[in-house]
Amino acid sequence: MSLSSYFTPSPGGDTAFTVEAPKIKFGIGSLKEVGLDAKGLGMTRAALFVDPKIMGTAPFNQVTEGLQSAGVDFTVYDAIEVEPTDTSFKAATAFASEGNFDGFISLGGGSTMDTCKAANLYSTYPDDFLAYVNAPVGQAKQPPGPLKPHIACPTTFGTASECTGIAIFDFVEMELKTGIASARLRPALGVLDPQVLKTLPAMVVAANGFDVFSHAFESLTARPYTHREAPADPSKRPLSQGANPYSDLACLQAIKLVGGNLVQAVNDPTDENYEALMFAGMLAGIGFGNAGCHLPHGMSYAVAGLVQDYTAQGWASNHPLVPHGISVIVNAPAVFRFTGDACPERHLQGAEAMGADISDAKPEDAGALLADRIIEMMKATGIPNGLNGVGYSEEDLDKLVDKAWPQQRLLVNAPKSVSKDDLRGIFVDAMRYW
Structure with missing residues (x-):
C-alpha cells in the first residue's frame, strides 16, 4: 500500500498507528x-x-x-x-x-x-x-x-x-x-x-456544524503520526496520535458532508440535511478520536474560559457563554492562514471539500482560500464576526495567549511549531474577518 507523502517518517518517528474504533x-x-x-x-x-x-x-x-x-x-x-x-x-x-x-x-x-x-x-x-x-x-x-x-x-x-x-x-x-x-x-x-x-435552534445547528468541520480538518492537518516519537511501550501510544490514513478517510468525507449541507440546514433544513450532518459528526469523531485536534480547539478553550458578557442565541444559560462550536470557528480562518504553508495540498483538499473552487489555486494560496470559504459560510449561517463578535478586543490578547498556551496537548499536534508570538499573531488575525 502506498501512503501519502505526508506520512514520510521523520528520524525516530513512529511507524505504526493504532485504530480505536467506537461502536x-x-x-x-x-x-x-x-x-x-x-x-x-x-x-x-x-x-x-x-x-x-x-x-x-x-x-x-x-x-x-x-x-x-x-x-x-x-x-x-x-x-x-x-x-x-x-x-x-x-x-x-x-x-x-x-x-x-x-x-x-x-x-x-x-x-x-x-x-x-x-x-x-x-x-x-x-x-x-x-x-x-x-x-x-x-x-x-x-x-x-x-x-x-x-x-x-x-x-x-x-x-x-x-x-x-x-x-x-x-x-x-x-x-x-x-x-x-x-x-x-x-x-x-x-x-x-x-x-x-x-428541534435544534438554527444557531445551535451552525455551531455544531462548524465544530464538526474543525474536528475533521484539524485532524486532517494534524502532525502526522510518523513525526511523533515512537513509544518504547506500544500501549503508551497517545489517544491523539496525529494524522493517519484511517482518520484521513473519515475526516475528508465529514468535511464534504458539512460543506454540502450546513448552510441549508441552518436556513431551510430538510431531513436529508440532518441525516448527513449527524453522520458527518460521527465520522469526524472517529477521525479526531484517533488523530486529535490542534490550534483552533486549543485556542477555543481560552475564548470560552475568559468570556465576559456574551451569550449566543439558542442556548439557555444563566451566565455568559461562548458555545464550544463558536469558540472554535471564530479562530479557524486565522489558524488556517497560518498553517496553510505547512501542508498546502491538505488545505486545498479541505477548501474543495467545503465547496471552494480550487481550479486555479496555487499552493501558496491554500490557507487563504480555505479561510475565505469558512468566512463565507460563517456569514451565511449567522456566526459571529471573529473574536470581536463574542466580546473580545485587542486589550484581551495577553490573557487569551496566557490561557491558550497551557493547551500543549493540542498545540503540539499542529502541522507546524507554534510559539507564543505566533499564537498572539493568530489571535490578532482572528479579531475580525469582515
Whole structure:
C-alpha cells in the first residue's frame, strides 16, 4: 500500500498507528432500542444522565420506555451544566458514587455525555480530581482499569463525544477549558438517531456544524503520526496520535458532508440535511478520536474560559457563554492562514471539500482560500464576526495567549511549531474577518 507523502517518517518517528474504533448504532428510531442495548451490556441499575431540556421530549420518552420494557432500573440525573465545570463534574460524581450503578446512559449534547464520562470515571476509580486531568493542568493519570458500560445518545451532532475518550470542562478557578483523555472513557455504545436534530435552534445547528468541520480538518492537518516519537511501550501510544490514513478517510468525507449541507440546514433544513450532518459528526469523531485536534480547539478553550458578557442565541444559560462550536470557528480562518504553508495540498483538499473552487489555486494560496470559504459560510449561517463578535478586543490578547498556551496537548499536534508570538499573531488575525 502506498501512503501519502505526508506520512514520510521523520528520524525516530513512529511507524505504526493504532485504530480505536467506537461502536456505533446509526439510524432513525435507534433510540427505541436503548433499553435492550442496556440489558445486553449487563445493566440492571443504570444512571441516566439527561440534559434538562430533553426531559419529557420524544427522545427522553423513547429511552425511558425502552428501559422500563427491558426491565432495567434507572435513576435520572439532570443537573447538567451547559459547558460543564469542575464543580459540575464533582457534583455528578457524588451522585454516581452514591447510586451503586452498574452502568451509565447519557442523553443530550456533549456537555451531558462528558459529564457522564467523568462521573463514571471518578465513581469507579476515586482519586484526586486533578489526577486524571490533562497535563500540564493535571497529572494525566490513566484509569487503572475498564469503566462501567456507558451508552451515549447524542441529541446534537457537533461534539461526537459518543465516539471519543475525551471529556471537556471549564476549570473555573483557572479560567480555562481543559479535559480528561483516555481510551477507557470511550462509551461502550453510541446511539445516533438523526430525528433528534429537528428541534435544534438554527444557531445551535451552525455551531455544531462548524465544530464538526474543525474536528475533521484539524485532524486532517494534524502532525502526522510518523513525526511523533515512537513509544518504547506500544500501549503508551497517545489517544491523539496525529494524522493517519484511517482518520484521513473519515475526516475528508465529514468535511464534504458539512460543506454540502450546513448552510441549508441552518436556513431551510430538510431531513436529508440532518441525516448527513449527524453522520458527518460521527465520522469526524472517529477521525479526531484517533488523530486529535490542534490550534483552533486549543485556542477555543481560552475564548470560552475568559468570556465576559456574551451569550449566543439558542442556548439557555444563566451566565455568559461562548458555545464550544463558536469558540472554535471564530479562530479557524486565522489558524488556517497560518498553517496553510505547512501542508498546502491538505488545505486545498479541505477548501474543495467545503465547496471552494480550487481550479486555479496555487499552493501558496491554500490557507487563504480555505479561510475565505469558512468566512463565507460563517456569514451565511449567522456566526459571529471573529473574536470581536463574542466580546473580545485587542486589550484581551495577553490573557487569551496566557490561557491558550497551557493547551500543549493540542498545540503540539499542529502541522507546524507554534510559539507564543505566533499564537498572539493568530489571535490578532482572528479579531475580525469582515
